[in-house]
Amino acid sequence: xxxxxxxxxxxxxxxxxxxxxxxxxxxxxxxxxxxxxxxxxxxxxxxxxxxxxxxxxxxxxxxxxxxxxxxxxxxxxxx
Numbered sequence: 725x726x727x728x729x730x731x732x733x734x735x736x737x738x739x740x741x742x743x744x745x746x747x748x749x750x751x752x753x754x755x756x757x758x759x760x761x762x763x764x765x766x767x768x769x770x771x772x773x774x775x776x777x778x779x780x781x782x783x784x785x786x787x788x789x790x791x792x793x794x795x796x797x798x799x800x801x802x803x
């Protein structure tokens with residue numbers, strides 16, 4: 725991640741934290757990005773690292789199998 729982009733993402737995560745909000749990162753594609761976001765305090769994420777886009781019916785099956793109401797992993801628990 726470029727330095728300016730990293731500064732912006734870090735600022736957004738800190739802003740959310742200062743307001744008592746959870747943050748969700750989109751487009752996570754690598755373990756390195758996941759680790760960095762988790763280190764910055766990001767709470768949730770989604771992206772190709774966790775799964776590719778799929779038809780609704782297939783996603784319904786995935787969620788039913790996981791018995792999870794939310795498809796987003798909790799980054800705070802990932803580290």
